[in-house]
Structures are given as structure tokens and as C-alpha cells.
Amino acid sequence: MLKDIxxxxxxASAMAGRVDLLYLFLIxxxxxxxVLVATLVFIFAIRYRKRExxxxxxxxxxxxxxxxxxxxxxxxxxMVMFGWGAVLYFNMFSPPEDAQNIYVVGKQWMWKxxxxxxxxxxxxxxxxxxxxxxxxxxxxxxxxxxxxPAFRMKMDVVPGRYTSTWFKATKIGKYHLFCAEYCGTKHxxxxxxxxxxxxxEYEDWLNRSTTATKSMAEVGGELFTQLGCQTCHFxxxxxxxxxxxxxxxxxxRLMSGETVKADDGYxxxxxxxxxxxxxxGYLPIMPTYKTQVDEEDVLKLIAYIKSLALPQKxxxxxxxxxx
Amino acid sequence: xxxxxxxxxxxxxGENYLTAGYGLKSWLLTTDHKRIAILYLxxxxxxxxxxxxxxxxxxxxxxxxxxxxxxxxxxxxxxTMHGLVMIFFFLIPSIPAVVLLGGVDTGWTFYAPYSEAxxxxxxxxxxxxxxxxxFSSILTGLxxxxxIHKMRAPGLTWFRLPLFVWxxxxxxxxxxxxxxxxxxxxxxxxxxxxxxxxxxxxxxxxDPVLFQHLFWFYSHPAVYIMILPxxxxxxxxxxxxxxxxxxxxxxxxxxxxAIAILGFLVWGHHMFVSSQSIYAGMVxxxxxxxxxxxxxxxxxxxxATMYKGTIIYQTPMLYVFGFLGLFTVGGLTGLxxxxxxxxxxxxxxxxxxxxxxYIMVGGAIMGYLGGLHYWWPKITGRMYSEAWAKLSAVIxxxxxxxxxxxxxxxxxxxxxxRYHVYPPEFQIYHVLSTAGASVLAVGYLFPLVYLLWSxxxxxxxxxxPWQAKGLEWTIPSPPPTYNFDVTxxxxxxxxxxxxxxxxxxxxIEP
Numbered sequence: 001m002l003k004d005i006x007x008x009x010x011x012a013s014a015m016a017g018r019v020d021l022l023y024l025f026l027i028x029x030x031x032x033x034x035v036l037v038a039t040l041v042f043i044f045a046i047r048y049r050k051r052e053x054x055x056x057x058x059x060x061x062x063x064x065x066x067x068x069x070x071x072x073x074x075x076x077x078x079m080v081m082f083g084w085g086a087v088l089y090f091n092m093f094s095p096p097e098d099a100q101n102i103y104v105v106g107k108q109w110m111w112k113x114x115x116x117x118x119x120x121x122x123x124x125x126x127x128x129x130x131x132x133x134x135x136x137x138x139x140x141x142x143x144x145x146x147x148x149p150a151f152r153m154k155m156d157v158v159p160g161r162y163t164s165t166w167f168k169a170t171k172i173g174k175y176h177l178f179c180a181e182y183c184g185t186k187h188x189x190x191x192x193x194x195x196x197x198x199x200x201e202y203e204d205w206l207n208r209s210t211t212a213t214k215s216m217a218e219v220g221g222e223l224f225t226q227l228g229c230q231t232c233h234f235x236x237x238x239x240x241x242x243x244x245x246x247x248x249x250x251x252x253r254l255m256s257g258e259t260v261k262a263d264d265g266y267x268x269x270x271x272x273x274x275x276x277x278x279x280x281g282y283l284p285i286m287p288t289y290k291t292q293v294d295e296e297d298v299l300k301l302i303a304y305i306k307s308l309a310l311p312q313k314x315x316x317x318x319x320x321x322x323x
Numbered sequence: 324x325x326x327x328x329x330x331x332x333x334x335x336x337g338e339n340y341l342t343a344g345y346g347l348k349s350w351l352l353t354t355d356h357k358r359i360a361i362l363y364l365x366x367x368x369x370x371x372x373x374x375x376x377x378x379x380x381x382x383x384x385x386x387x388x389x390x391x392x393x394x395x396x397x398x399x400x401x402x403t404m405h406g407l408v409m410i411f412f413f414l415i416p417s418i419p420a421v422v423l424l425g426g427v428d429t430g431w432t433f434y435a436p437y438s439e440a441x442x443x444x445x446x447x448x449x450x451x452x453x454x455x456x457x458f459s460s461i462l463t464g465l466x467x468x469x470x471i472h473k474m475r476a477p478g479l480t481w482f483r484l485p486l487f488v489w490x491x492x493x494x495x496x497x498x499x500x501x502x503x504x505x506x507x508x509x510x511x512x513x514x515x516x517x518x519x520x521x522x523x524x525x526x527x528x529x530d531p532v533l534f535q536h537l538f539w540f541y542s543h544p545a546v547y548i549m550i551l552p553x554x555x556x557x558x559x560x561x562x563x564x565x566x567x568x569x570x571x572x573x574x575x576x577x578x579x580x581a582i583a584i585l586g587f588l589v590w591g592h593h594m595f596v597s598s599q600s601i602y603a604g605m606v607x608x609x610x611x612x613x614x615x616x617x618x619x620x621x622x623x624x625x626x627a628t629m630y631k632g633t634i635i636y637q638t639p640m641l642y643v644f645g646f647l648g649l650f651t652v653g654g655l656t657g658l659x660x661x662x663x664x665x666x667x668x669x670x671x672x673x674x675x676x677x678x679x680x681y682i683m684v685g686g687a688i689m690g691y692l693g694g695l696h697y698w699w700p701k702i703t704g705r706m707y708s709e710a711w712a713k714l715s716a717v718i719x720x721x722x723x724x725x726x727x728x729x730x731x732x733x734x735x736x737x738x739x740x741r742y743h744v745y746p747p748e749f750q751i752y753h754v755l756s757t758a759g760a761s762v763l764a765v766g767y768l769f770p771l772v773y774l775l776w777s778x779x780x781x782x783x784x785x786x787x788p789w790q791a792k793g794l795e796w797t798i799p800s801p802p803p804t805y806n807f808d809v810t811x812x813x814x815x816x817x818x819x820x821x822x823x824x825x826x827x828x829x830x831i832e833p
Binding site for chain 1: 390395396399525526528529530531532565566567568570571572573574595596597598601604605608609612613615616619620622623624626627629630631632633634635636644647648651652655656658659661662663664665666667668670671672732735736737739740741742743744745746820821
């Protein structure tokens with residue numbers, strides 16, 4: 001029914017209809033209050049206009065009852081809005097356990113996308129119908145924002161950290177992808193398309209588009225060797241750096257005494273700013289790889305480190321949202 | 324300007340503040356608050372025209388989906404300058420013109436790291452400009468607070484103060500407490516740019532989201548700096564043209580303070596998708612809902628004030644009607660943006676653009692124009708043409724809605740803000756919007772003409788053309804330099820219109 005209303009955009013995700021319903025609720029409340037105020041102003045303006053034989057103005061100081069009434073009713077309604085909105089918001093940022101990851105790197109002025117299978121695309125995102133997809137995103141330069149109106153989904157893409165959001169596409173088609181955070185000259189051209197495909201066709205697309213024949217983890221493994229990481233990070237412990245096997249998503253005790261989780265954000269920092277969070281029992285001797293890898297490389301290295309974890313660890317626990 | 328009050332018009336009043344001296348020096352170095360106000364008025368009117376010119380150029384560019392009128396860089400500068408000029412030089416009025424020297428393209432929010440490392444426009448100069456402006460804001464706020472505490476007339480107790488004064492008191496609190504934060508933020512940007520200390524730029528180990536926190540900690544309360552004075556104006560006008568005291572005086576007074584205080588606690592609602600914690604988002608959302616309540620209370624009290632009054636459709640009152648309608652729409656759509664799950668979709672779209680124009684233009688500028696028409700006879704001693712003024716008020720109301728209402732629709736459809744080029748399916752809404760802006764521009768030009776005309780040819784106003792209450796209406800128009808010959812003593816509540824004799828209720832017939 002909702003899709004027949006012309007002022008709503010296309011709805012192509014599980015969240016879209018729920019957001020539209022909330023929108024219509026707020027419109028209903030707003031129309032009620034606007035009509036109430038407008039009608040009262042209109043009636044008073046006509047009824048009490050200055051005219052011959054009109055009654056003298058009546059002194060009225062106020063009414064505590066009315067004040068309470070028009071404080072409490074709007075308050076209660078606004079709390080309904082808050083609660084309803086908060087539930088949707090919580091869902092928008094709580095991906096289901098089985099969500100598959102796709103990686104997004106924003107830069108002036110393009111979207112670079114990597115699929116774990118190794119496929120890469122620019123300004124296009126192909127996703128299968130009905131699957132939960134979690135986006136893990138970062139920026140190489142300034143803040144961008146990944147916005148797909150048809151999914152009612154938006155999340156800032158911030159340099160120096162990973163942000164994440166998720167969606168489940170429910171309608172096959174091609175949809176707008178916009179950058180929603182002002183990012184410079186060609187901000188309005190940092191746009192693209194999201195293609196929602198039938199799962200079979202999607203598999204076909206993954207195999208057909210030969211931007212890469214290796215998975216992200218495999219490419220990451222090659223990069224790992226090229227950079228010489230294995231000279232310190234042995235498979236077993238005993239190297240100058242800690243072993244990276246079975247590390248992903250486990251707690252790590254740091255030299256500072258605090259314990260952090262080895263999630264995507266932690267691994268990213270460990271590669272780019274290793275002195276920041278040194279693991280207990282190791283010397284702060286690792287140099288930064290800032291100048292040798294870009295954000296896309298970092299994602300590949302992390303994909304490789306993930307693949308070194310126990311199979312059940314691999315995709316079971318999505319990384320915590322990075323603060 | 325200065326022939327606006329030739330000395331002969333007053334009943335033996337002699338000189339007034341406009342005729343007290345004609346030299347440039349007597350204006351620029353004046354310590355008379357009324358002369359300073361005139362300087363403010365002229366300055367902000369020029370800036371308003373300038374900001375309006377930028378808006379016209381923006382609207383012309385957006386007539387077509389392609390970027391065919393300006394380059395992207397020019398367009399980006401235009402919307403940045405439009406925002407900066409309107410906010411910092413009109414809505415939060417102040418003087419320096421540094422911003423006009425170089426051109427800036429960061430959006431008025433200056434989000435790091437774009438503003439620091441990637442923009443090669445005059446961000447530095449602009450920052451200095453805003454910094455200086457900040458000091459004038461702090462001092463202005465301090466001045467108002469001290470004046471309200473210490474220089475009230477005898478008998479003018481706190482609860483006899485005009486609500487306009489309460490509104491300014493709340494505004495001044497925000498200026499005094501909020502502005503130092505923006506000054507500190509600018510100082511931190513300076514440290515980062517000049518000394519390379521990592522504060523906001525992730526390349527230096529800084530945190531760009533921290534900048535957003537600091538920016539909005541000031542800039543959200545700043546929104547209330549813009550709207551509170553207009554709310555005060557509405558209270559003055561609606562009582563005068565309903566010939567009736569205000570309904571719920573203390574609720575309106577305290578709601579101003581509530582807005583000022585709660586306004587400091589809601590900055591995070593600009594950052595629901597910025598990667599701040601979702602639980603922080605929830606706290607900011609619930610606080611945002613609370614700040615809507617005092618605004619709703621005001622609207623209901625103003626409406627109730629008209630009940631059983633004697634309503635007179637003079638121009639200032641038309642602006643009050645306009646304000647009530649537009650501010651209500653602006654406030655209600657604010658709830659959409661405060662609602663978390665909904666904001667994710669409409670954040671940084673035209674929905675936001677429409678919302679804050681309903682508050683800033685529909686609310687603040689309606690209040691500004693209402694106040695200008697209400698106090699014009701007091702300021703200049705002359706009446707303007709009522710017919711022309713009414714016509715302009717109607718044109719402005721129609722033009723405004725035609726400009727900004729379509730933006731709610733296109734915003735929900737997904738049109739992002741700050742877009743130079745856009746998908747063709749959004750064009751119809753932009754065409755409507757540009758058409759509305761043309762109407763609005765005409766509506767704004769009329770007052771410029773008939774108000775200036777009134778300075779020379781307007782009927783003499785006399786001390787109190789509206790038969791209004793309030794101390795300023797007991798002295799000649801324009802007032803003498805020292806305002807009151809004898810310090811007035813206040814013996815009655817504000818807006819005690821009902822006690823006026825019926826035959827004195829209204830002198831000038833509409």
C-alpha cells in the first residue's frame with residue numbers, strides 16, 4: 001500500500017517500509033497539531049476581530065490546567081516518536097550474525113568496493129536479493145557518507161576508522177548511491193548505483209566479472225609475504241611479533257595493561273600505527289606501514305588475518321562498531 | 324537616514340537621537356544604544372541582501388539537473404557564503420567582513436579534515452573572522468545580562484519585564500556560555516594547521532568526529548540565538564494587536580530559559596550517522612524531544628492570547644500569523660529529525676534544508692520583519708504605507724512556502740544537500756523552489772522601497788501609533804538621545820491592555 005503513495009521513494013530494503021511507516025506516523029501527528037493551531041488562530045482572528053459592537057478584550061492571565069495539558073500531551077507523543085525511532089535505529093546498526101561483509105573505501109570522488117570473493121568495483125555495488133550485507137567502510141581522505149535512499153540507509157565514512165552499517169535488499173533493481181557528506185568540488189558527482197540481483201545471477205556475476213581471480217584473503221596473504229610480515233609474525237609464537245593465527249576477534253592484552261578486542265579497527269591501527277597499542281610481552285619495534293599500504297591494502301591484510309582464525313571464528317562475530 | 328526625524332515634529336521635544344549630530348564620526352563612535360542599533364540594522368540589511376543574492380544564484384543553478392551555470396567550485400562557494408553570511412552576519416548579527424575577501428567552500432560547518440587539509444580556499448581568514456565575531460558575541464551577551472540585572476527601571480520587577488527582554492536574557496546566556504567553545508575550537512584548528520599538532524586530522528592522529536562535537540556544541544545553541552529574539556518580538560506584537568495581556572506570562576518567560584538550557588544538551592542530534600555511539604545517539608534523541616516541548620508551550624500560549632481579544636490586522640500582526648504557521652511547521656519537522664530511525668534517512672538531505680529554513684526564515688525572519696514594522700514608527704518617527712506592507716507580507720508568506728515546502732518532499736525522496744548536479748527526477752521540485760524564491764525576492768524588495776520612502780514622505784507617527792504598552796511608547800518618536808527626561812517608574816504588569824480606555828484602544832485605523 002505504501003508504495004502507491006507518490007511522495008515516498010522506492011522501497012528496496014527490509015528497513016525501508018518500517019522507516020516509511022514511522023514517517024507517516026510523524027506526518028499524522030504534525031498535520032493534527034498544525035491544523036489545530038492554524039484553525040484556532042483562524043477562528044480567533046475572525047471571531048474576535050476588531051469591529052463595531054465587538055466585546056471588550058477579556059483579561060485572562062493563563063490557566064495552569066491548559067499549560068499542563070499542552071505540556072504533557074506533546075511530551076507523551078514525543079516519547080512515542082523517540083522510542084519508535086530508537087528501535088529502528090538500533091536495528092539499523094545491529095547486523096545479524098550471518099551478514100556477509102563487503103568493504104567500502106571512499107575517496108575524493110569515488111566509491112571503491114571490494115567483495116571478500118575478490119571482486120572489485122568502482123561506484124557500483126552489486127548485492128544479492130534477500131541476503132544481509134554488512135558494509136565495513138573507511139575513507140582515504142575526508143569524511144564521506146554512504147547513502148542509499150531506496151534502503152533508507154546512511155552512514156558516514158570517516159578517515160582513520162572503520163564505520164559500519166547493514167541492509168537486506170528486498171527488491172531487484174538499480175538504485176541511487178549518493179555521497180551525503182560534503183566532500184569538496186565534485187561532491188555531487190560522488191554518486192553511483194546499487195544493483196540488487198537475484199542470488200543466482202549474483203553468483204554468476206561474481207564468477208563472471210574477473211576483476212580478480214583470487215579472494216581478498218588470498219591477495220592479502222600475498223601482500224603479507226611481499227611486505228615481509230612473516231619475518232616477525234610466525235605461525236607459532238616465538239617471533240619478534242605475536243602470532244596472528246587465531247587472533248581475529250579474540251581479546252589481546254596490551255603493554256599498557258588494558259585488554260582490547262582484535263577486531264578490524266584494532267588490526268587496522270596495529271598496521272598503520274603499531275606503537276599505539278603494543279601487545280604485552282613484545283617490544284615496540286614494528287615500524288608503521290602507513291607509507292607502504294593504502295586503505296584497500298589494509299582491508300586485504302585484515303581479510304588474510306581473519307582467514308588465519310579458526311573456521312568458526314571467521315564470520316561468526318561481527319566486529320564491534322569502532323569508536 | 325538622518326532627515327527621518329526633523330526636529331519640528333515633536334511637541335517641544337527638541338532634538339532626537341537621529342538629529343543629535345550628523346557627522347560620520349558622531350555615528351561611528353556613538354555610545355547611544357539607539358544609534359548603535361541603527362548601525363546594526365543597516366549593516367545586517369546589507370548582509371541580508373548579499374546572502375539573498377547568493378541564494379538567488381544557487382536557485383538559478385538548481386533549475387536544471389546539470390551544472391550549467393557555474394562550475395562546481397563556484398557553486399560550493401556560493402552555498403557556503405550564503406550560509407556563513409546569513410548565519411554569522413545576519414541571524415547572529417555582527418560586523419566584520421573578512422569572510423568576503425577570499426571565498427570559502429567548506430560548507431558553513433567546516434568539517435575537518437576537509438576544511439584543514441583539502442580546502443585551499445580562505446578557511447584561515449574566515450576562521451579569524453568568526454573568531455573576532457565570537458568576541459563581539461560574548462561582549463554583547465555580557466552587556467545584555469548586566470543591563471537586565473542592574474539597569475531595570477524602578478518598579479520593573481522580573482515578572483513585569485516585557486517577554487522580549489526575557490527572550491534576550493536567554494539568548495545572552497547562550498552567547499556568553501557557548502561562544503567561548505567555538506573560539507577554542509578555532510584555536511585548536513589553528514594549532515593543528517600551524518604546528519601540526521594532531522587534534523582533528525586523522526593523518527596526524529587526530530579525531531575528525533571530535534571537531535563535529537565541538538562545532539555543534541556551539542552551533543546548535545546558536546540556532547536558539549537566532550530564533551529566541553524573534554519569539555520575544557512575537558510576544559510583544561501579539562499582545563498589542565490582540566489588545567490583551569499575554570496568556571501564561573511565566574510559562575513563556577521560563578520556556579525561553581528552558582530552551583536556552585536544554586539547547587546545550589542536544590548537539591549530538593546532528594551526528595546520528597557520524598559514528599558516535601548509538602547509545603549517545605539515543606540520549607541526544609530523547610533530549611531533543613524535550614527541547615521541543617517549551618517551543619510547543621510558547622505556540623499554544625500565543626494562540627491562547629488571541630482568545631477573547633480584539634484582533635487588529637495591522638502589518639506586524641500579519642507577520643505574527645505567518646510566524647505561527649511557519650514556526651509550527653519548522654518545529655514539527657524538527658521532531659522528524661530528532662527521531663533516530665527517521666533521521667538516518669533524511670540527514671543531510673533537502674529535508675533538513677527545508678526544516679531549518681522554516682525555523683530560520685519562516686520563524687526568525689518573520690519575527691525580524693514583524694519587529695521592524697512594529698518599531699519602525701518608533702525608530703524613525705514615520706509611518707510606512709500599510710497597504711504596501713500588507714501586500715509584501717502576503718507575498719513573502721506565499722513565496723516562502725513555495726520555495727521551501729517542495730524541499731521537504733524532495734528531501735524525503737533522497738535528494739542530498741550541497742549538490743551542484745542532481746538526478747533529473749528531482750527537477751520538478753527544484754523548479755517549484757526556484758519559482759518560489761523569485762516570488763520571495765520580490766516580497767523582500769518591496770519593504771526596502773516603501774520603508775525608505777516613508778523616511779521622507781511617511782505620515783508622522785507620534786509617540787504611540789499602536790496605542791501600545793511598554794516604556795518605549797511613552798516617549799517621542801524618534802526618541803531623544805537620553806530617552807527619558809525623568810526615570811520612569813513602573814507600576815503595572817507587562818501588556819496591561821485591558822485597562823486602557825476603549826476609545827483610546829486604537830488611533831490609526833487599518
